Amino acid sequence: MEPREFFIEDRLERFRLKAFCNLGESGLGHFRLDEVLAMANLSGADLDKIPMNDAPNQGSLELRSAIAQLYPGVSPDQVLVTTGTGEALYLAFHIALKAQSKLALIWPAFQALYEIPKMLGAEMIKLPYESAFLASTWKEVEADLYVLNHPHNPTGKTFSESEWKALTTHFKAEKKKVLFDEHYRFLPGEGFMGRTGVDTKHSFYGTGSFTKCFGVTGLRVGWLVAEESFIKRARSFKDYLTHTVSPISERIALGLLSAKENFLPSIQTRVRNNIKEFDSVWKDLPHTRSFTLPDGGLVGWLQLEPGISSERYADRLFEKTGVFVLPGINFEEEGFLRIGFGEKEDRMIEGLSRWRECSDLI
Known part of the structure; x- marks a missing residue:
């Protein structure tokens, strides 16, 4: 059995590199390699010294240690470095689920969070x-695995402190298995780092990465966090997939995590300014009805007027203005657009100006 077409990625592949103003992607606009090396306090000479053999299958100890420090009480042995979060999710679902397992998740959802479980024969419970x-x-849902994607893609919503505490307390008391997908933890609505639900003592697993938040998706570095026995099984499974991550990517990733305090505040300011700018003008955009203001992360959820095809709207917007947005139908929810806030601020302002003045979009 194989998964269906990946609707989101197919559209991204067609439009993301051609757009004047890219509001369709869920990551920060990319940096050049020279900029990334400066952010990581590395030089070309540092990379010249890297031996081009396989990195350790689980990931280098140095990188796993840096990742473990992001999670209270987690050790490097409880971290598996993966080729992006896509591989981490693929591994986690194959180990945690079996045919007829029940999986509960927030809906709409990033397709990898439900397509792979469906391929495995699991039943989806959409909240x-x-x-x-x-x-x-x-608390009203009985499932074998609960997936909490927060801040949420595509809406940008997350839990209040009181709801978060009540939910995690309930899950622990009921001994539930939970997967926290926390890709946007580096971009909370306020503060430097968002909360995590990962707790390896309670089967609270975690997947994560910094690549979207740091503008370096091309590094393809992600991770899975779980108790040692789960990680051991995932590492063995990974040998049939990518086997190892490039040692070059691992070294740059280590440098970025180590130096994040130096560059992350400017990235956070850029994203928050873009969200503020969009929130100030969305009511003037043609045929829009409501906007879910993100609590964190890089994306928001814009509702269109009733009866409008999100795909037609997005296609015509790109054709007429060069502004790329992602239609809600790619999330299997019609009548919405997902808006990304990782574009450069000047392009964001110009793109919104073009969009606001555009007619004949439906």
Whole structure:
């Protein structure tokens, strides 16, 4: 059995590199290699010294140690370095699920969070985002695995402190297995780092990465965090997939994590300014009805007027203005657009100006 077409990625591949203003991607606009090396306090000479053999299958101890420091009580042995979060999710689902398992998740969702479980024969329990950030919603659900993607893609919503505490307390008391997908933890709505639910003592697994938040998706570095026995099985499974991550990517990743305090505040300011700019003008954009202001992360959820095809709207917007947005139908929810806030601020302002003045989009 194989998964269906990856709707989101197919559209990204067609438009992301051609757009004047890229509001369709869920990551920060990319930096050049020379900029990335400066951010990581590395030089070309540092990379020249890297032996081009396989990195350790689990990831270098230095990188796993840096990742472990992001999670209270986690050791390097509880971290597996993966080729992006896509591989981490693929591994986690294959180990945690079996045919007819029940998986509960926030809906709509990034396709990898449900397509791979469906391929494995799992049953999906979809919790609408309007109520999914209330602990009481989850308490009514019986599942074998609960997936909490926060800040949420595509809406940018997350839990209040009180709802978060109530939910995690419930999950621990009921001994539930939970997967926290925390790709946007480096871009909270306020502060330097967002919360994590990962707790290896309670089967609270975690997947994560910094690549979207740091503008370096081409590094393809992600990770899985779990108890040692789970990581051991995932590492063995990984040998059939990518086997190892490039030692060059690992070295740059280590440098970026070590130096994040120096460059992350400017990235956070850029994203928050873009969100503020969009929130100030969205009502003037043609045929829009409502906007879910993100609590964190890089994306938001814009509702269109009733009866409008999100794909047609997005296609015509790109054709007429060069502004790329992602239609909600790619999340299997019609009538919405996902908006990314990782573009450069000047292009964001110009792109919104073009969009606001555009007609004949439906």
